[in-house]
Structure formats: structure tokens, C-alpha cells
Amino acid sequence: MIIDTPPIHLNLKDIHVGYPGEKSGSWNEVVQGLTMQLRHGRIGCLLGPSGCGKSTVLRAICGFEPIQAGEITLDKQVVSSPDTTLAPEKRRVGVVFQDYALFPHLTNAQNVAFGLRDLPKKEALLKAEEWLERVGLKNVGSRYPHELSGGQQQRVALARAMAPEPELLLLDEPFSNLDVDLRERLAGEIRDILKANGTTALLVTHDQFEAFAIADDIGVMVDGRLVQWDSAYNLYHRPASRFVASFVGYGVFVPGVTRPGPAVEIELGTLPLPQSSYGLPGEEVDVLLRADDIVHDDDSPLQAEVLTKAFRGGDFLYTVKLDSGQELLTMVPSHHDHAIGEKIGIKIVADHVVTFSK
Numbered sequence: 638m639i640i641d642t643p644p645i646h647l648n649l650k651d652i653h654v655g656y657p658g659e660k661s662g663s664w665n666e667v668v669q670g671l672t673m674q675l676r677h678g679r680i681g682c683l684l685g686p687s688g689c690g691k692s693t694v695l696r697a698i699c700g701f702e703p704i705q706a707g708e709i710t711l712d713k714q715v716v717s718s719p720d721t722t723l724a725p726e727k728r729r730v731g732v733v734f735q736d737y738a739l740f741p742h743l744t745n746a747q748n749v750a751f752g753l754r755d756l757p758k759k760e761a762l763l764k765a766e767e768w769l770e771r772v773g774l775k776n777v778g779s780r781y782p783h784e785l786s787g788g789q790q791q792r793v794a795l796a797r798a799m800a801p802e803p804e805l806l807l808l809d810e811p812f813s814n815l816d817v818d819l820r821e822r823l824a825g826e827i828r829d830i831l832k833a834n835g836t837t838a839l840l841v842t843h844d845q846f847e848a849f850a851i852a853d854d855i856g857v858m859v860d861g862r863l864v865q866w867d868s869a870y871n872l873y874h875r876p877a878s879r880f881v882a883s884f885v886g887y888g889v890f891v892p893g894v895t896r897p898g899p900a901v902e903i904e905l906g907t908l909p910l911p912q913s914s915y916g917l918p919g920e921e922v923d924v925l926l927r928a929d930d931i932v933h934d935d936d937s938p939l940q941a942e943v944l945t946k947a948f949r950g951g952d953f954l955y956t957v958k959l960d961s962g963q964e965l966l967t968m969v970p971s972h973h974d975h976a977i978g979e980k981i982g983i984k985i986v987a988d989h990v991v992t993f994s995k
């Protein structure tokens with residue numbers, strides 16, 4: 638069976654973007670050589686800590702910031718290079734910001750119709766109502782943004798960005814003003830809407846769960862560079878660096894020594910290693926143990942003391958300590974409610990063992 642791979646839509650080739658520094662003549666390079674590609678219909682996400690340059694990348698893609706080196710192409714058309722910055726309105730790119738940026742004096746339908754000024758007014762308002770319905774907001778067109786909840790306003794903002802049918806939609810921390818439950822739910826719903834429309838989208842966020850809920854491909858950014866561009870599954874189970882391992886998901890590093898097999902010996906036993914991540918036997922390494930690699934088992938002879946616990950709905954995230962002093966994280970179904978200081982049985986069930994050289 639031949640599966641058609643969609644063509645590349647957005648291509649960032651080694652882009653550098655900066656801002657003038659505080660001292661006259663100085664320059665702060667915020668994006669330092671970033672390369673990534675997004676195919677038609679895919680949803681990408683740039684995930685990284687605050688200040689790493691995520692929004693600056695989006696602003697460069699929109700055409701709000703010039704780039705100092707590299708190239709940005711949309712469907713093979715160069716839209717940004719050191720010599721060219723195609724005007725934002727010529728890029729067919731829609732943007733959704735974190736603060737919704739709705740016009741307070743316009744009704745919700747007028748807000749959505751704002752990007753449809755090429756259409757006759759009546760037609761634009763009709764289309765706006767259609768889009769409001771598509772994002773799950775019926776009968777709110779004649780009301781004003783302040784009469785809606787934060788989540789509803791964010792949907793209006795999405796409808797406004799989607800109504801002109803942009804080829805590429807950029808979303809800058811669009812859920813950060815919403816509470817955690819709504820965030821993930823809305824992220825999932827927006828994913829469905831984007832997929833139903835075949836829209837290519839790039840989201841930026843510092844929230845990994847938001848990234849997991851919406852994106853096909855996730856790029857982890859640090860200090861203006863992309864350190865891994867991958868699926869959520871691979872970022873979690875096959876992190877390419879310690880930074881990604883620590884930033885994505887819960888886990889700890891425990892010391893180990895590689896053994897023939899290939900395997901790695903840690904305090905809790907010997908774990909098989911994939912051939913690809915194996916160097917020489919006898920090498921001292923750090924082994925990543927995820928919270929879901931450590932399973933609570935009342936019958937296990939291996940005991941660990943509960944140091945802290947955090948309720949997460951279906952699960953507790955426990956920090957536990959072995960007799961050796963080594964701390965581990967474990968995700969335990971929340972009906973196993975143990976007190977801090979109590980000893981509980983644990984065992985290791987690690988599928989994808991990842992090691993890092995010391």
C-alpha cells in the first residue's frame with residue numbers, strides 16, 4: 638500500500654531572529670539557528686520554558702519580525718529571508734493569541750466577521766455564525782465577548798482566525814488563561830476542528846499536556862534552539878537529551894552500569910537495553926526511570942517510604958525513598974491512598990530504558 642505523504646507546508650531553514658539590546662548598537666539573538674518542517678494538515682507544537690524564544694518564532698512566521706539569517710518558506714514560496722519580509726496580510730496565516738484579542742465593542746459575530754471584510758456584510762455575518770456553530774457556540778453571535786466565559790471567548794478567537802480559511806494557523810499559548818481541566822478539553826476539541834478542516838497549525842506552549850493533547854509533532858526548544866522534534870510518544874519514551882527527559886514527563890535519573898546483554902544494572906535489578914543505546918560494558922550511566930516505570934505492588938518485597946504525594950484525579954504521584962536513600966517517582970491509582978512516612982511495596986516495569994552517559 639502506498640501512503641501519500643502530504644507536501645511540506647512550512648519550512649524554517651536555520652533561522653536566526655533577534656532584537657536590539659538595551660545598550661546602543663547591541664543585539665540579542667533570541668532564535669539561534671532553528672530548523673523545522675511541517676507538512677500540510679499536521680499540527681506542530683513548539684514546547685519550551687518561558688523566554689526560550691517560542692513566540693518570536695511565531696512572530697517571524699507571521700511576518701511581524703524580520704529574520705537576520707536563514708529562510709522561511711510557505712509552500713515553497715520564500716516569505717522571509719534576510720532580504721525579504723513578505724507583509725503579514727499576504728501570507729494567508731491566521732493567528733490566535735493567549736489574550737483572545739477580541740474587540741469588546743463588537744458582537745461575537747462581528748468579531749468573527751472582522752477577517753471577512755472582502756465579503757458583503759450580510760454574507761460575512763452568516764459565515765461568522767456558521768463558524769461560531771462549528772466551534773460549539775450556538776446563539777451567541779449577537780452577544781458581546783464580555784458576556785462569555787474565558788473558554789467561550791477563546792473559541793470566538795479561534796472562529797475569527799479560522800473564518801478566513803488561513804492555510805496555516807498559528808496559536809500562541811491560546812489556553813494559558815483557562816483553568817487546567819478546560820485547557821486540555823479545549824485543546825482536544827480544537828485539534829478535532831483543525832483536523833476536520835485539514836488546517837496546518839503550529840502552537841507554542843510551555844505546557845506539555847496541552848502539547849500532547851493537540852499536536853502530532855512536538856519540538857522542544859531551549860535557549861532559541863530546537864533540541865528534539867518528534868512525536869509525543871518518542872519525546873516521553875526516547876528523549877534525546879537529559880533536558881528533554883527532565884522537561885517532558887515525570888521521572889528521575891538513577892545511577893547504573895552497563896552490562897553485556899545488552900543490559901544495565903541498577904539498584905533495583907538488571908534491565909534490558911536496546912542495542913542502539915548501548916556502548917561498552919562497564920560504563921557508568923544515568924538511567925531514566927519514569928513515574929509509570931515504577932509500579933505499586935503490595936506483595937513486592939521491595940519497600941519504599943512515601944515522602945510526598947500529589948493527587949491527580951485518577952492517580953497519586955508519589956515520591957518514594959529506597960533504603961539506600963535513592964528517590965523515585967511512582968504513579969499509583971488513587972484508591973491506593975497511603976500516608977506520608979508509610980512503606981509501600983514497589984516494583985519496576987520499565988519498557989523503554991533510556992540511559993545517558995555520565
Ligand SMILES: Nc1ncnc2c1ncn2[C@@H]1O[C@H](COP(=O)(O)OP(=O)(O)OP(=O)(O)O)[C@@H](O)[C@H]1O
Binds near residue numbers: 685843
Ligand atoms: N520586542 C522585543 N524586544 C526585545 N526583546 C524581546 C522582544 N520580544 C521578546 N524579547 C525577548 O526575547 C526572548 C524570547 O522571548 P519570547 O517571547 O519569544 O519567548 P517565549 O518562549 O515565547 O516566552 P513566554 O513563554 O514567556 O512567552 C525574551 O528574553 C524576551 O525578553
